[in-house]
Amino acid sequence: MGSPLQAIRGMNDVLPDEAHGWLAFEEIIRNTMYRHGYRNIRTPLLEHTGLFRRAIGEVTDIVEKEMYTFTDELNGEQLTLRPEATASTVRAAIEHSLTYNGPVRLWYAGPMYRHERPQKGRYRQFHQFGAEGLGFAGPDVDAELIVMCAALWKELGLDGIRLELNSIGSSEERASHRVELVEFLETRVDALDADAKRRMHTNPLRVLDSKNPVVKEATRNAPVLMNFLGEQSLAHFDGLKKLLAAAGVPFSVNPRLVRGLDYYNLTVFEWITDQLGAQGTVCAGGRYDGLFEQIGGKPTPAVGWAAGIERLLALWQAAGRVPAPKAPDAYVVHQGEGAAECALLVAQVLRAAGHSVIQHAGGGSFKSQMKKADGSGARIALIVGEDEVRAGELTLKFLRRDASQQKIRRDALVAAFGNALLESTQ
């Protein structure tokens, strides 16, 4: 810790003991995306700052105080490490005309950067994966995307993640609601805390989102955005609710649910757990029909979500659902004249046959080699000593079951080892 070189605050190393859980998790993500027909997209970690300013919104917390923005000293460009990936995905879709032949389903995963004060479940470099449906206008894709989340939770064996849903309508509808909301808030201004007062004019919807019980109480009878939605917006919302009900995905409508990014309209939702303290939102998203135009593309309806990998992994670990790391099939112990060469050939042959084999390296006594064989978790130890080299044999010892060791012939290695491996699991 006191070492002069340490990782940047809030940016963590994922060490091998933990990394295997990441791999398993990422594999489940890939499979789930594949099964739902979503195709992978990979965009740069670095974008022009203007992209995020335009997409996320100038007055959001992310843009105002959380972005890693700097000038490229070599050419003077203003660059930003991506704080989220929807803006980049839409930028790429516009730049490469991805929706030219019709709507597309995309997914991504990777690191994101926000300069926040680190906490459990909140890091400066954190990882998200997300899915986006670009070019789809109806609530059917909204439902599909949400159903995919539910499928993923099931696949991971996670329960206790609840879905909150809301519709924030169109910008016109929000504008007329906003007028009345601000009027209302002005009558209660004495009951508002400093944060709420500041937001009253910058982003009054967020005031309704306050955790402060005094503010909550004061805004209990505030005008509800839902009541300002027109026929079309309501129809979209009803359509989504019907589909979710049909899919058997439970949800609760939270009329105060809003998003911290400006590009959303109509559908917004969050998947929330109570197991992670203040960082309970595990996945969030919504519809962003205006974003394409906002960053210079043709009007294109779109909807998507992003999920926090660290948070979901924390839940996965707490639930004891992370699969144990795969142990190697064999550990090759060797000592004596000609044994190292023989062991290497044995390992090569078995690996070519698809087995996972660790060949001992670094010398040491037979005893210490056997200890390492045990510590590796391998099911079988293969012993190559001078006797075996001379006889064209190997000694095969089961490390996880009580059975006597056996000699196998090197010219029948793959078959004999395959049989032993089957036996070793019985």
Place this chain on the structure above:
RNA sequence: GUGGCCGUAGCUCAACGGUAGAGUCCCAGAUUGUGAUUCUGGUUGUUGUGGGUUCGAAUCCCAUCGGCCACCCCA
């Protein structure tokens, strides 16, 4: 960014103003070619870092870095 709690061996922790310790891990031996159990022995630290107070600081004070919790924000 604000407030609070906390940093001691690779890991989990003790010592709370008077010589820095235990368990675990690791290494070696008992078993001169055989692990996991048992027994014996051994290594391990600028007490996060930098200052200060004191005869003496892991312990008290300040700063700084890092972690955790809440606010805030959000995935």
